[in-house]
Amino acid sequence: MALIEPFTIAETLIYASLLSLMGVGVTLLYKTSKVPNFAHASFVTLGGYVNFSLVSAFGWNPYLGLPIAFVLVGGESLLLFFLVLEPLRKAKCSVAFLMIATLAWHIAMLGFLGAYADSLETLLRIPSRNVILSRLDFTLAGLPGIFYVSVTVTVVAAVALYFVIERTNIGIALRACMENQNLAAAVGINTTRMLGIAWFLAAGLAGVAGALLPLWTQLSTGSGDTLIAAMFCVSILGGLETLYGAFAGGLILAFAQIVGTTILAKTVGLWITPYQPVVPLLLMAIVLMTNPKGIGGMKVWRRFK
């Protein structure tokens, strides 16, 4: 008797793809702006609602919304970057305050999205909570379109990212900024612009993941919040030394969470299922605590007071 069905594997790969798209952005932002970005949760949710709005308003194919979500969410993140984070960075703000700033932005966005969703319902009579678009999806060889699209998008994103980062001058400049911002400025790199590019990319990818989300599972204003632990976990699992680690992290977490819980449920009993949200949290905490102090040895970390 098969412990795991093929369908579960497909589910896992979809989840892994979405997680990777989200997690790589968290890693990119952590390496460039040195802050774990809590607003990533609302980037994802925003992407979801951008796509949902387009589909509801124009009846589009849900996949057409992907590039639009990329651009809009990328653009929204630039607001956060220029209005909030850059002023704080110039004031030599501590990382704790930067984290709270991203959390504050996220909460404001949460309010905005909540108001938006409510307004859709009251003004346009469009139900906008717990919405799902999978009915608009195509099927191929017994598997839903989201499977093919999410995996393809993720692979393309990984390859494109690799190409940009390793083979272009912008990529070299970005890597320079990740290692040493002062030196980068000294050689003439406009670090503000580089960081802005990083935010746009990272948020754009999160937006794409969010746009894909309602094709797989229910979308609500709290979707990003539910996933933020997983996003951080993926980034941390992948290791913050390399950008592409998030793709591995996505696979690991997806397998641990879906396949792992399925196996556990069948072996120790169904009572384990409500504990599933603990998986990313526990993994994250364990990795953070067992990593040797080499965390601080990875790059120069100047503490500004």
Added chain:
Amino acid sequence: MEKVQMNFEPIILFALEVLAYVSIYLIVNEGLNIQLGVTGITQFGLVFAVSGGAFTAGYLATRAGVWMFHINTGGLDFINGNIILTTEVNSMTKAQPLNGFALLLIVIIVAGIVGALLGIISSVPAINLRSDYLGITLLAFGEILNVFGTAYTPLIGGPPGVIVPDVWAWAGGNRFVASTFTLVALAGMAYLYIEYVIRSPLGRTMRAIRDNEAAAQSLGKNLPRCRLEAIVIGSVLASIGGALFVLYAGSVTPTLTRYTWTFIPWLMLLLGGLGSNVGTLVGTATWFTLYDLILYYKFYLQNILPFDVVWLNYILLGIIVMLILIFRPQGLIPEKPLRAAGAAKSSTQ
């Protein structure tokens, strides 16, 4: 002798309730302040200790009442028979103020112990993790506990939660007066205690760690030990605050969110000013004043807006915090250099 029943205007009841919540939050915020403001620990997991205390109250209050007042449970489960058993406990707390206070005391003490234990657990990552990693780890701890509270039904009955006995039932119609007075007194004690800690040698070490870790270490201060003490003290207070919250509200559910019990306390501390005890008080009071103004207008706004007014709360909160961080990160009451407890006034000051 007839009990005096005061006829309360709704506005007085409202004021009493605000005062009660200010007191509860003040206790929790003092717990955060000693960790974040005084010792510089990135405590993003305040909800860990608060949930600990809240769950303790939910689990223990009825059970302790049943034990203390020798109530026959008749084989009833504490979760399924929650309402019945709690009502029986209430009849005992209603009869005699000492019953209520005894129950309150037991819950507070156990919540404190639970807080201390959770604090010890939280201090493990604090030994050598950098502030951003530490923040995330502590956040994870808090979230894990909440998942546990939701998934493990025997604790507090899963998502619907449980109700707890009213330790102020003896006050009858004056319940709000009695509870508020108790909470204000407890908050006052917490405030004085933290003030004492801040001025003590321990407090000086804490601030030394916050301001210049390298220097503190070179002076021979035991950093991990000091952080441990800060986190434990803070967690004890946060836990007690959580327990009081549950006892005041009368029930507990496992949805104590990171928003209400981590973000909001940070907001209050940032508003008032990190580090200084007065700042914590000012921040808490100011926040509640603001919040109640919002509540007041909520009623009017609700009719004209196409969305739930609570979303405006979120937007406003987020904006306020960002504004504070950008324009006045030191808060309303910047920290001033303190005289040590018991020290004579220096002639150079």
Added chain:
Amino acid sequence: MTVFEVSSLNSGYGKLHILNDVSLTCGTGDLVAVLGPNGSGKTTLLNSIFGFADVFSGTVRFDGEDLSRLASHEISSRGVGYTMQIYNIFSALTVQENLTISAVMGHVPDPRKNVSNALEIFPRLRAFLDRKAETLSGGERQMLAMSITLVKSPKLMLLDEPTGGLSPLYTSKIIETVGQINRDFGVSIILVEQNVRKALQVAKKAYLLVSGRIIFEGTPSELLAKEDLLRLYLGAMRV
């Protein structure tokens, strides 16, 4: 003609006040040495010029322009190059990438030519072009650090202890090259150094910075004549 001028500079980091009323000039094509004991503020001086320290008062003018208004990368594009004391190369990038990004970001007309010119001055680096910069030895790193600055064809170079921690052989080589760059290419140079004798061999003017204040300004021979200053602040004559 004075191309570079620091006037009454007061700077530091946050609440820490390090430089007090520091003034300094450098003419076109001059090599100016800034000497002083450890902790005197030499690095802070260079940091202040480039915007990595907080300037409380005073001005920094290059080619008539006030640098304190500019962002660091803009200062770089004005033709000021800064070779820092530590963390002065991108370890994660290859040697080639280090040089390329500096040349490209320096907006020089022909990046490839500039890179090969820099490699003419430090031919040893040719062997390591495709290796990650972190694999280089101390002396090679210093060479790379200076090349990164050179590759931008700067008009003014700020060098912070380029011989720090190097063997006598490397030290001579580096100082020689510094002098060569100054003479042959007319690059103005502000050289912060611990190695007094070597620095004074190539410098046209010298400053002595102690505890954030300039206590001597003059020619190298004038400084060498002041035995008391040398003994007090610069230790015995260093070879």
